[in-house]
Amino acid sequence: MIDKWFKKDLDKIFDKHNIVVIMDESKKSKFLLDTLTNFTIYEAHNEIDELKVKYEIEKTKTEDSKYIIYTQTPKDKLKYIREYCETNGSVSIKLLQNYIKEKLFENLKLNLTLSEDKLISAAKVSIGKDEIYWRGLESGTSEIFDLEKELLPFLHRPDSFINKYDTHTKEQFFKTINKYLKQDNINKPAKTIANEVVFRIFDSLATNNTDKLGLIIYKNWLDSLEYKKSFDKYLKNYKLMENYDIWNIHPSHPFKQIDLAWLKQIGENISNKEKLINFKAKINQRVQNKEAKSLEIIFWKDVKVLLDFDLNDMNKLSSMDECIDFYTKHLYKVDQSIRAFYTEFLDKNDLLEPFQEYYKNILSIFLEKWFKYFDQYKQNQIGILKSIIESNDCKTAIIVGDGVTYETSQNIADLVSPEYNYEDNIILADTPSITENNMSQIYVSSGKVFEQLANREKFLKDEMSDKDIGFVHLDKINENTSYQYLISQYGDIDTLGDKMNNAALKYFPESEKTFASKIEFLLNNGYKKVYLITDHGFVLTGQLNEYDKIDVDFNGKIKKNERYIRTQDQQTISNQLIEKEQKHNEYNYVYFAKSMNPFKTVGAYGFSHGGLSPQELITPYLCWSNDSIDSNSLKAIIKNKKDLENVTGELFQIRLEINSATNDLFSNERQIYIVLFSNGTQISKSEIIYVSNNDKINKEYSFDGHAKIDIKVLDAITKEQLDYTTAKQNKDRDMGGLF
Incomplete structure (x- = not known):
């Protein structure tokens, strides 16, 4: 806010005069000039500067001109520009901290007991802010630097962020960060300090010992499209501590290797119901965790579906219809999850195998019911x-x-x-x-x-x-x-x-x-x-595994596929196979396995x-x-469909009649167009035609080498087809074109 108060002081003078002399005896107030726009600003620090400035002003001065002269020379030692202080106006800043205190009391009635360094830093940081900033400092509810807002852009690009501050403000900013880090204020590069902040946040997540500020920064970082790339770089460079407890970690942690370690332990104990109960609490936390989703660690929802599936429900199935209903309401979700799981971990067999076996066990129980009632299965796909x-x-x-x-x-x-x-x-x-x-x-x-x-x-x-x-x-x-x-x-x-x-x-x-x-x-x-x-x-x-593949000893001419085998002759089979008599080329029978496993074949x-x-x-x-109601009842009808079935000559005419069954406001006019197709390919499209009730529209076209042309009349807005017919050319007789 110091910028607003400073500008207010200038405006008071500019209301009556064209020139303001700023005398900064503190030599610390030059930053205020950077907040000004639409002024001509000169600096004068010696007699020669003063003479040049006076010459420039007198040469260019107009009624509307506004000039600011900045000097660090006391008023009594000015020579050529002193008269401007008398005839126009001036702002004197002998001690910057006193000027700040005066403005605080004058505008907000505040008396802040901050050290000189902190007060000046607070003033610089206040630029662009409102009075809430200062009142927060007075009440102790906020700090000079709001790390919740400023730490994230600093971590994203440390050097470019810190370069916006002068040396004094940089020092105060780094002091504030080192206080947060609970370490001595040693002079270090900005990138080094940024790394220390990030690694503190990561360490706190890994040990489940987070602080409020670190957690806020972490969550905001993952929410930010602007800053997300820098997070990924920091995470890649971070090394987890050794001998940590993988289960004593913050649920919002970003470490996928921890998730994989959890997954491995869960897989190793997947048949232990008591241990699974404890694991499920962690899984549920991770499934719901917003930060895990931001990091695209989303496979836990699939693990949850697998582990939460109730096997007992399948024991109640007593018909093919019930099996079908059960699959489409419940079991398909397990298939969705295992497919997602395969997609994520297909190249990690040690992680995949126990969950794959768990899935196959679920499926084997269901398939036992499925094939028990398979004689009730009836396809309804035909036609x-x-x-x-x-x-x-x-x-x-x-x-x-x-x-x-x-x-x-x-x-x-x-x-x-x-x-x-x-x-x-x-x-x-x-x-x-x-x-x-x-x-x-x-x-x-x-x-x-x-x-x-x-x-x-x-x-x-x-x-x-x-x-x-x-x-x-x-x-x-x-x-x-x-x-x-x-x-x-x-x-x-x-x-x-x-x-x-x-x-x-x-x-x-x-x-x-x-x-x-x-x-x-x-x-x-x-x-x-x-x-x-x-x-x-x-x-x-x-x-x-090799033992998973189904091997059969069939006689005669056979054709093997992964999921079925065709044979010329009927085979003697076990109760683990199903036979279907079906003629296909030289084959008469087809055999299927009552399982998900493939027959042993050549290939992948x-x-x-x-x-x-x-x-x-x-x-x-x-x-x-799309049940949105078309309120326009205006119809466009092709009236000469019968004539178009047998056209003699090269030209044909489409005769449209426009009419509406109602007289409502929405059916008075319509935009349409005509499209012509030959063998499924569009060959012509008319301009948009504006039609009204009772209009009669005639459009003439040429066959142009096409013996048959499909004609469609469409609404130009909704693409609704209003009418359709086909024009066929009769080349037996040529009567000169138009019929």
Whole structure:
């Protein structure tokens, strides 16, 4: 605040005069000049300076000019500029501490009993602050330097921060820090002192002996986007003390090696229920800890899900429906957690193994029930695309994923904005759970299996030829994608898994984000409903031992896959296998294992599908809807659809009639445009057409080498499809163009 009071003294003089002489006999007040703007400032410390200053002022002086002359010479020893003190005005600062005291009493009625050094430092620090700063010093509730605010920027860039202070203020600042550190005030570089502060904070966290200031600085540091990078550098250079108690540490600590040490001990005692009780208290603290989340130490929530899962609930399952319901309400969360755990620790087998075994034990109990009632399992995947299209009149998009497990779909759902209505259902996949079979079930209502996607799409298009169906890969959709029924395939998860096995896991979160962003994009670009379905899920086998792999002794011609085996002849099998009679090329039977373990095959293990586990067969059937009501009832109808079915000549005309069933204010006008497509590719887009009720619009186009052109009329704002037809050119007769 000293800057405001100093400026106030100057303004009193400038109200009547153009020149102020500041006489700083203390030689400590020059910092006040740095707080001034919009003034011409001269310095005069001897007779020659005075003469030059007087010459410059007299030469340039105008009515509106304001000049400040700063000198450290007493008034009675001034020569050429003394008259300015008499004819204009002056501010005399003989002792800076006295000037500060005068201003404090004059403005705040305060009498501070601080030493000269502290008072001057306080004045310098007060620049830009308000009276709360001074009153805090008076009451003892604050210090000259507010370390809660100033320590963090100092730690971030020690040298550049401290250089803003003059030598005197630097000394006082370092004294304050050394007092906090409880050490002698020895002259050290700023970076050295900063390191001492940070290591004190880290030491206090490691020993669970924190102080209030250190904890505040630490938490603010992790919250700051501006300062976070410097924190990471300090943490990298810090070495934990030896022989510390890993369990006697602050719950907000930043040391991931401590978390890994905890994890190792928990893994070693994962079957000891009594010890787990004590461990869980620490786990719960860490799960909820804001600082751990800031440091991206987030795997504890997955450990918690695994350890908190109640095995007894599975004993009550008594039917396939109950098993399916249990998986989609409870067990899928365990799958989410183990996948995240694999992603984090796949290269740390010593940490992963006990938790993997714990997970497999949970799953084996469930699979015992699952396969006990598996004869009740009925797939309902066949013809699902046809069913969705037939049940929706609105503009609808269906995203067909490849290898999207139910648990993955729940992550996707969490990423989609809650502003849309959302339904969560399931589809039970056919077996074997492989792309060729399951994709065919989705696209082909007859149940016929097509190896190629193009053949599946052709079947659906031919079967529903009266519908405006388009096939666009999810990566290719944009604001011009406007099919009434959009089918969009996306196979990143399955492709990555097949190529990279477990190594693909780290890329799955990006795929989940892609799904979510495209779902929102479609809902915001005219699609009233967006579905997410998939062909099959997958299982993760994690780290495998040789004895985990299932070896069978089958006769005749066989084809082995990780999760199923096809044979030409029927085999004699144990009760650990399931047989299905199914014709596929030269094979007549397919066999599955009643477990998550793979058959022994050539090649890498980790990510696989084709089997009968719930992870492979229970697939998502999710639907988001944008139910915002379109208040505009103004319709744009193509009136000459029949004529467009058989056009003779090169040119064709689109005749639009605009009408509304109501007379409300919102239905008087609309913005529309016309888009033309050939073989699914946009070939033309009109300008925006402003239409009103009862308008008649005619637009003329050329076939330009296309025998058939799809015509769509869209709302320019909502992208809603208002009407649709197809123009077909008849080249048998040419009657000269227009019909």
